[in-house]
Amino acid sequence: MLVLGNHDRMHGPDWWMAQGFAFACQAMKYRNCWLTHEPSTSLADGCEINIHGHLHNFLDKNKNEQEKAAHGQYKARDFHRLFALEYTEYRPVNFDKFVSHPAKYRANIKEVLEKKAFIDRILGQK
Numbered sequence: 001m002l003v004l005g006n007h008d009r010m011h012g013p014d015w016w017m018a019q020g021f022a023f024a025c026q027a028m029k030y031r032n033c034w035l036t037h038e039p040s041t042s043l044a045d046g047c048e049i050n051i052h053g054h055l056h057n058f059l060d061k062n063k064n065e066q067e068k069a070a071h072g073q074y075k076a077r078d079f080h081r082l083f084a085l086e087y088t089e090y091r092p093v094n095f096d097k098f099v100s101h102p103a104k105y106r107a108n109i110k111e112v113l114e115k116k117a118f119i120d121r122i123l124g125q126k
Contacts, residue, residue, distance in 0.1 A: 003028060005037035005054065033099065039080050049099070051081045055109070076110035083107060 002008065002016055002024040016024035027036040027044075034040055034047040038054040083098065085091075087106045102108040 003035050003037050008037075030095075039077075039082075041077075043079055047079075049079045049081050050077075051083055051098075051107075053083055055082055055084065078110055080109055081107040082109050 002013075002021045004013065004016070004024060004026055008016065013024035013026070027034065027040070029035070029044050029047055032046060032048045034044045034050045036050060036052045039052045040050045043050055081099070081102050083093075083105070093105065098105055098107065103111070106112055
């Protein structure tokens with residue numbers, strides 16, 4: 001299955017399925033989750049969280065300033081969960097484990113950013 005990302009959109013879902021994917025789409029609802037490539041600004045009816053990729057490991061301190069600035073417009077929301085393979089050692093993760101333990105996978109970006117801002121404030125006061 002493929003949720004089309006920014007590098008896939010030169011073709012529509014039908015083209016990708018003709019290339020061998022069982023299913024391809026722009027976004028999809030799975031259980032109570034809205035699956036998208038980029039963070040969504042809203043949720044589909046009946047969804048509680050948005051699982052997305054696109055941002056990769058943008059919290060990584062080794063990212064250059066240009067990469068960080070490119071994601072600077074991103075406003076983390078409580079319902080966002082970032083699935084970044086960089087945080088899973090490029091290994092698959094059981095869907096239910098990912099949803100039930102977002103902190104383990106650094107998936108709850110709003111929480112991570114709030115903790116980082118808190119730590120930055122404390123360190124800045126020294």
